[in-house]
Amino acid sequence: MSAPASVLADRGAELSGAAVRRLTRRATAARADTTAAARLAEVWSSLVSGAIGVAVVAGAVASVRERVTLAGAPVTATVLPASVTAAVAAVLALAGLAVALARLGPVSSTPAAAAWWLPLPAGRRDLLRGELARVTAAVVGVAAVAALPLALTLTDAPSAGGVAAALAATAGTAAALVGAVARAQTRGGPGRAAPLAGAGAVAVAGAAVAGATALAATGGGDLPALPGVPAGWAAVPVAAAVLLLAGAVAGLDRLGAGQLRALGATAQYAAVSAVSLDARELGRALAARDRREPRRGRRFPRVAGAWQAVVAADRTALARSPWHLGQAAVAVAVPVLVARTDGLGALPPAVWVACVAGWALAAVAAGHPARQAQAVPALDRLLPLSAAGVTAARVVVPLALLVAVTTLTGLLLGVGSGAPALWTALCAATAPAWAAAALRGAFRPEVDWSGPVVSTPMGALPTGVGATLVQGLDAGLVGSLPLAAALVSGGPTPLLVAVQLGWSVLLGAGVLTLVARRRGGPG
Template sequence: MTAPPHAADEPAADDPVVGDFDLGEVPTAREIRRFTARAARGRSGARAGALLQDLYEAVVAVGIAALITGGTVRQLRDALPPAPDVQAPGGLSLPVLVGVLLVAAVGALLSLAGRLGPVGLGGPEASWWLDLPVGRRGLLRPTARRLPLLAAGVGALVVLVLEAGMLERAGAPLARAALAGAVVAAGVVLAAGLAQTLGAPRRAAALTGDLLVLAAPVAAVLLVVTGVAPADLPTPGAGVVLAGALLVAACAVVVDRRLDDVPARTLREAGSVTSQALGAVVSLDSRELGRALGAGVAPRARPWVSRLRTVRGPASALVTADLVLLRRSSRHVVQIVVALLLPVLATVVPQLASPAGVLLAVVVGGWVAASGAGEGARWAQIAPVLDALLPLDARDVRRLRMVVPAAVMLVWSLVVLGAVGRWAGAPLDWLVLAVASTPVWAAAAVRAAYRPSPDWSGPLIATPFGALPPGVMAVLVRGPDLVALCLLPLWVAVALQAAPPVLASVQLVLSVVAVVVGSSTHERPWYERMLDDPDKAAPR
């Protein structure tokens, strides 16, 4: 009996299936990183001239940053009035305010580190490196070092500006303060990395940072109310800075030894958030940056379900959706509370309780609070699912998106301008101005949320900040332009330290104009539309 024709072609059981190839030894993690870097450089087409150009641009950027920092320090020094000999009762000294700002900065850094990872790998690296039969410690080591070193540099710069500009310190105390800032910033990021290696969710670190940001101004308000605020803060000594540096170094060693224990899922999620955030920064899209930082630590499940009893129709459904989204975003709630307390604290610090200082605090605090309250409009701009399902006109949708920011900014305006009225006198007139100016904040928040993205498809323009598309500034100022123009009576009142009824009347008219402009669905300015088609662009 003969065998089947194909039996002779089948390999024997002991024959090698792949072939007799010399596979060699498995490369180390460092060799894999170097091979990846060489492959990237080889395919990029860059030459030595490009490297020298990048080095030149980096040196110029560092020099410009140093000059800007020095100018900012000198301006702060010249703008602040001298400290009084005796602190007024119920006030807050400038050193204590600087300490509050530093604590809030530590909380913001911890929140940012928790949202970014801080250890993570991008899409291509995570897809290739994590499946290789090598230890992850060598692959993740450069990524784990990058963010702490960057945080140390930024922390030293921030402390240098605050200490030299606001407290007028110099010499050895200033150097120790800058080193302490670098040590604390690096330690905060390493603490978030250690929590990540221990398996703690990134949301826990982000929430802890948000609570620390909230605790800083609340503690300052309690110090003002109780009247136990100190007049000065001690400067860290050399021994304290050295001990902190040794502790941070030990934490870095522990994090480095535990890099193999970071789950692959966490690395992919952190790398995805970091890539999205970097893309938003490069493309000058602050809305995408906020979505990246917010969605990266969103909870996966809810222990309870809201009944949404306030929904009675399309309009109430839209307003309820915005309110629920704001309530579930702890970062924006903290942002609104901090923005509420910032101008109040500026009115009780002797060196800041001037028209310029209070005006700056009101502008910054108001815009930060309005941006936090307009979270629903920002999400609707990228995913207008609810807007498309409801039987509402596009302009009506934008007006309804102003309801939640208007409610938030009404409370903000009453509290803040009430404190400004206590500082300037005649609080009742300031409360009337607060009510009249509230719609402008809401309209500005919605206008900024629905602004078009910069057009990167056309030719770019060379600027000192890099290549930018034409008209990028006109896009970025959509929203802040209403704050600058339609709140002019409020700025005049703060500058004059008086709020007469005529300013409230003018403010009411400008608020109506702001609502009309904020509810417009045109993405291009009216003068550009008039140049294209004067008949369609003419106002009716």
């Protein structure tokens, strides 16, 4: 690659990291196919799309807020103020962000950059701080855009100062999180950040659910609302972000080339999976983690047949993935938190959507062993079982996990409602449909890029891509319709419990039949 004369005028001088980055920018700009006008048009289009998205979300939040104001009696006892639930939701969002940063690396190097940049005799700190700056800017921008509609609609009379303080606090918190994970990366790898963030999220959600359930059971009144934070306190996360990012930049020289290449390959793998709309591969990229120590040995139980071997392998695979077990715990907490929140608990659609969201999260966790089997289909073909037999064996572990999740959800929802047994039975009756949904999502067909495509704001996408991506979720949604009827009608009845169980079993059996037929086909 030829370099600009101004950069390489002094052949005897060693290039600094800043000079290498400047040389790369100039070379890229010289070979770019786009013009400045095209870039300005793209920026303007992005800004307009973002503004439209903020307006739509703000309108939806305002509509929900108005419905909360006009809502009637809740179907269960509500003891949580909205501020407490919002704080728990913020903790869960920050934990998810921390996990994504730890898996992909705040600082990484793509294979191309690793091949050219890392061997150069230039300071690694100057080479890499641009990557850290780009990641920080992207995270802060997304966080600010996501927080803007909430800051505009969740207060009675939003002011410019209050909205600016909320956005500053959000941006500072996001930047501080990036700095903390990056600093951990420079001190031995970001692998510790994901387990700590996951454990913290589960602990906070569990504590909130336990407190709300205890108050509902004893009739001890509502939890006090969280006090408002003065606008001046927004400077605290900003100051913390500056200190953490400065510490991370100072430690960039300690990053090894191997770690940077590994994180860069994972980030590129995740980016390609997202662009190609392959949610399973994206999940595998985010679930990958370094193992510095060998796995603890596990003794398999004695099995008497092939289907028992499949069940034992699935159970072991799920037990070796504490991340998915944490997902199941959060899946129980989400519906309970929404149902116990003042205002939201009086909106049957909100409670039903929370149940669907939580149980969909549990179905994703329960489908982890099946997704591993989908990645290597030859292993299932070697078993002395038919496609229907393998499918029936694969559903045992998801069914057991989802029975536990839905039953515990119903039990916690029913506390203080006067009919805890009916709530428990109604929610548990949805488990067959969600277990079938877990396998339907794990074994759904790949997106077909060989057919016709349609133009969308995200680019050209295959026709019918939406129907492919929602396979699995659709079965859970349809299977939970009797629960929606119970919420709208004011509570469960024995008839609705029977209808829910019969409908869930029939739907689950039909879905599993389709999955087995698809897996038993040619190829």
